Amino acid sequence: MEFKMELTLQHAGIYCRDIDESIAFYEDVLGCKLLFRSDAMEGDKPLKMAWMKGMGTALELLECEDKTTCNKACECLNHLALRVANMDEFVAFLGEKGIAIEAGPFDPPLEFDRPLGSDNDDLFTVYGDAGTQLRIMFFRGPGGERFEVLQDNIKPL
Template structure:
């Protein structure tokens, strides 16, 4: 796998918010975005909503903490609300993770985990990615329901 071709698209930008319903309303009413998917991820301690950016395949992911111990709650406490991560879409997360490890980058999980709508995800450690939490997303072939 070459340096080109690891990522296929910007999948989404994750935005940490305090109140998911309030944030959804803002993005719908002010920006005219449509919510594609909403779910709670107990394992990661977040309630999330994917908001479509026009007719593109890119989204804004709104992330609200389910409890004070979640990574999003800790992020908001430290940084306030705002951009929490940049997510790139990949075709094979297993291959991309192996390539990144070979290139000396640390991943947060030894194996990909379940993400939004049945996707598979992993993260590049921010200290290895210029201070940005980079998420890798292999979409669920069945899409968002």
């Protein structure tokens, strides 16, 4: 018996070293809105939580008393990808905020230069006849979280 389920993103949990600094970053730089804060426990250790709304989803910021948890999380999360309409404007905006660019912007080599088959055209449908156009760059948030920023001509999901 085959069971199919549709999964959607409910939220992303992001460890941070200083929750107040991260809340300010997510509000000021990424345009998120603080929904609420709470204190909890992670096992027997205090855990600060902040729920943010933005970028089409909910983000759960987590500050652990034990910072080794945050350090371990930075080893496994590669990046969160954000889409922008104008890369140059966003890079200038980050510069105004004093945020360093880790890599890019650059045009990565692409393995696809046309729309995928009809069974996957909801994922990478290209707008226009020029094929896929993509610029990317990377920067870090205050907790070490890595962001990829894309400017593309690919249909949003």
